[in-house]
Amino acid sequence: MNEMSPQASLLPAVVLSLVxxxxxxxxxxxxxxxxxxLDFSASLGNLLPSxxxxxxxxxxxxxxxxxxxxxGTRIHVYTFIQKDPEELPVLDNxxxxxxxxxxxxxxxxxxxGGYTVRQLLKVAKKTVPRLEWKRTPLVxxxxxxxxxxxxxxxxALLEQVQDVFDESPFFVPDDSVSIMNGTNEGILAWxxxxxxxxxxxxxxxxxVGILDLGxxxxxxxxxxxxxxxxxxxxxxxxxxxxxxxSTYELYTHSYLGNGLMAARLAALGALGAEGLEWRVFKSxxxxxxxxxxxxxxxxxxxxSGIPDGYVGYKLCYQEVxxxxxxxxxxxxxLKDTSVFYAFSYYxxxxxxxxxxxxxxxGMLEVRDFKKRAKEVCNKMSKYHLISPFxxxxxxxxxxxxxxxxxFKENTVLQLTKKVNNVETSWxxxxxxxxxxxxxxxx
Numbered sequence: 001m002n003e004m005s006p007q008a009s010l011l012p013a014v015v016l017s018l019v020x021x022x023x024x025x026x027x028x029x030x031x032x033x034x035x036x037x038l039d040f041s042a043s044l045g046n047l048l049p050s051x052x053x054x055x056x057x058x059x060x061x062x063x064x065x066x067x068x069x070x071x072g073t074r075i076h077v078y079t080f081i082q083k084d085p086e087e088l089p090v091l092d093n094x095x096x097x098x099x100x101x102x103x104x105x106x107x108x109x110x111x112x113g114g115y116t117v118r119q120l121l122k123v124a125k126k127t128v129p130r131l132e133w134k135r136t137p138l139v140x141x142x143x144x145x146x147x148x149x150x151x152x153x154x155x156a157l158l159e160q161v162q163d164v165f166d167e168s169p170f171f172v173p174d175d176s177v178s179i180m181n182g183t184n185e186g187i188l189a190w191x192x193x194x195x196x197x198x199x200x201x202x203x204x205x206x207x208v209g210i211l212d213l214g215x216x217x218x219x220x221x222x223x224x225x226x227x228x229x230x231x232x233x234x235x236x237x238x239x240x241x242x243x244x245x246s247t248y249e250l251y252t253h254s255y256l257g258n259g260l261m262a263a264r265l266a267a268l269g270a271l272g273a274e275g276l277e278w279r280v281f282k283s284x285x286x287x288x289x290x291x292x293x294x295x296x297x298x299x300x301x302x303x304s305g306i307p308d309g310y311v312g313y314k315l316c317y318q319e320v321x322x323x324x325x326x327x328x329x330x331x332x333x334l335k336d337t338s339v340f341y342a343f344s345y346y347x348x349x350x351x352x353x354x355x356x357x358x359x360x361x362g363m364l365e366v367r368d369f370k371k372r373a374k375e376v377c378n379k380m381s382k383y384h385l386i387s388p389f390x391x392x393x394x395x396x397x398x399x400x401x402x403x404x405x406x407f408k409e410n411t412v413l414q415l416t417k418k419v420n421n422v423e424t425s426w427x428x429x430x431x432x433x434x435x436x437x438x439x440x441x442x
Contacts, residue, residue, distance in 0.1 A: 058083045060092075062128045062136040063431040064170065066117065068161075070145030070215035070297065071261060074098040075120045076427040077127040095127045096423050102215070103161075104145030107153040107298035114160030121168055128170075138170040141180040141430055144216025144259055148297060154179065180430070182254025186212065186219030187239055188426030190250065193341050195429075196419040207248075211342040211413070212425075213397070215261035215296070220405060221252040222331075222340070229332040237329065251331055258328065258404075260345040261296045263396050264389060266323045270301050282306050285316035285392035287380045292388075313377035313395060320396040321403060330406035339363075342413045343424040349393050350415050352386055361416040367409040370398045 059082045067074040079093035099116055106113035117140065128136050140161055146154040162177045190210045194200050199207045209222030224230055229251060230238055237253045257266065265271040268281040280291070280302045288311060291304035305311065347361065353372045356362035373394035376383045383390045401407045416424055 060132070062132055064124045064128070064136060064138045065427045065431045066120065066140035066161075067425060067427050068103045068140055068142035068146065070102045070104055070143065070148070070217075070259060072098050072100040072102050073116055073120060074423075074425075074427070075123050076423060076425075076431070077124050078428065078431055079127075091422070091428075094422050094428075095123060097123045101295075102145045103142060103157050104149055104154075104216075104297045105295070106157065107149055110153075110156040110160040113157045114164045117161050118164050121164070121170075124170065130169075133169040134171055136170050137173050138165055138168060138176060139173065139430070140165070140177045141426075142178070143180055143185055144182070144214055144254075144256055144262070145297060146179050147182070147256055148216050148262070180426075182217055182219065182256060183236075183239065183252055185217075185426050186210070186221040186252045186254050187241065187250060188429035189219065189424070190221040190252070191241075191432075192422075192426060192429040193419055193424055196422055208414070209340040210424075211340050211346060213342070213345040213400075214259040215345070216259040217254050217256045217262070218258045218260075218400065219252070219254045221250055223248055224251050224331070224333060226333040232332045233329070253329065255328060258323065258400070260349075260393055260396065263320065263323050263400075264294075264392060265296065265301070267320045267392060267396065268301070268303060270303075276301055280304055282309075283316070283319060283392065284309060284311050285319055285377070285389075285395060287311070287384050287388055290384070290388045311377070311380060311391075313374040313391075316377050316391055316395045317399060320392065320399045323396065324400050324404035328400065328404035330404070334405060334407050334411065339412050339414050341419070341424065342415055343417060345393070346397060346413070347415045347417055349390070349397060352390060353383075353394055356415050361414070364413050364415055365409065366398070366401045366407045366411045366413065369394060369401065370409070373398045 061080040061082065063078045063080070065076045065078070067076065075095075075097050077095040078091065081090045081092045083090075097120060099120060103113045103116070106116075124136075124138070125133075142154070142158070146157065149157075158177050158179070165172045165176055189212050190207075191200075193210050194207045197208060207223045209220070212219040230249060233251060237251055239250050239252050241248050241250065257263075257271070262271065267285065268283050270276075270279075270281045273279065273281075276299060282304050284306055286303065286305035288305040288307050288309070291302070293300050294303050295301070347356070350356045350362075350364065350369070351358045353376060355364055355368055355372055373391070376394050377391040380388075380391055387393070401411075402409070418424060422428060
């Protein structure tokens with residue numbers, strides 16, 4: 001989730017299956033009868049406001065999706081090509097850009113939040129041809145940052161964004177600005193990753209699980225192999241979706257307050273605390289001589305190490321354990337599941353700790369996080385310049401994976417920011433969904 005510079009990536013021959021477009025509102029159920037499969041015979045071009053165009057010519061469509069996260073706002077501009085109305089379109093290109101901080105940082109100045117979105121819209125205007133603006137859908141979905149805010153402050157931010165959208169030259173669908181349900185966030189990411197890796201087309205149904213660690217929340221989604229996993233899980237942890245003539249019964253949950261930044265606050269005892277202007281929140285996960293102001297979600301905290309206390313991995317682990325113990329559910333099976341793709345702060349902190357390369361990513365076992373967490377915490381001075389929070393963050397990730405979700409130490413994680421040159425997030429899946437919802441404009 002670190003800030004990135006603009007970049008475009010060509011994605012030849014990545015087929016966008018319209019069967020994937022529709023499941024969030026129609027195919028996603030919790031402990032409900034199997035949803036019916038809809039008719040997806042309509043071409044993508046028929047789902048959008050029409051512009052005159054020569055017969056038999058290729059049609060190019062664009063979609064603009066804003067991911068308003070707790071630590072930053074990101075824009076994804078997707079380009080789709082449909083050469084024949086009888087054939088499925090192709091995902092051709094993604095333009096991605098992000099800025100910090102997130103919308104929630106402007107809880108008391110919503111106009112500034114709207115300004116950041118207006119600035120990011122410049123990326124869309126540069127990417128989408130002017131003649132296509134009127135038929136290019138513009139959507140923003142906010143995640144944990146706004147879910148953690150008081151409802152009136154979150155609503156004020158959404159209204160500012162809506163005003164910016166309404167003033168823009170793009171097509172603004174109904175419900176174009178909203179706070180996304182945490183469960184949908186996890187499932188959308190699962191669909192996106194498995195679509196891009198080709199697992200949804202495999203007859204073996206050997207899919208990959210996803211782990212997304214944001215600033216305010218964290219998600220886990222995978223396809224269980226054991227019926228005991230489904231039977232022993234709370235009903236709202238199981239979601240059934242229909243796609244490609246198959247029904248997938250997924251284990252999925254979003255933990256609000258267990259994202260990396262919120263977990264820092266919880267470990268420090270600062271989450272929901274009062275007297276922030278004079279209180280100092282101390283931790284053995286921080287360097288002894290460290291003391292500074294740190295902001296998240298529009299609030300500023302004074303945090304420090306313990307000058308005359310002890311530091312190290314064991315003490316830090318006990319501090320972060322309270323953030324996950326008894327809160328995060330452990331699925332019955334995790335040792336026999338397929339490879340998990342882990343992204344967002346899992347990726348960023350692995351890079352910061354020197355476990356993987358920022359450009360290439362890489363495969364790690366859970367034990368690799370544990371080993372490096374011990375090294376970082378027991379030699380804080382060495383890693384202080386990289387980040388004074390690195391010990392706390394690496395220990396929290398280790399604790400979340402082991403004592404939270406219950407992963408085995410040899411569980412393999414694929415750390416990545418992109419799959420087939422597309423950002424690993426829920427944004428592409430959400431774009432699919434909004435295209436399908438636009439059928440009312442045919």
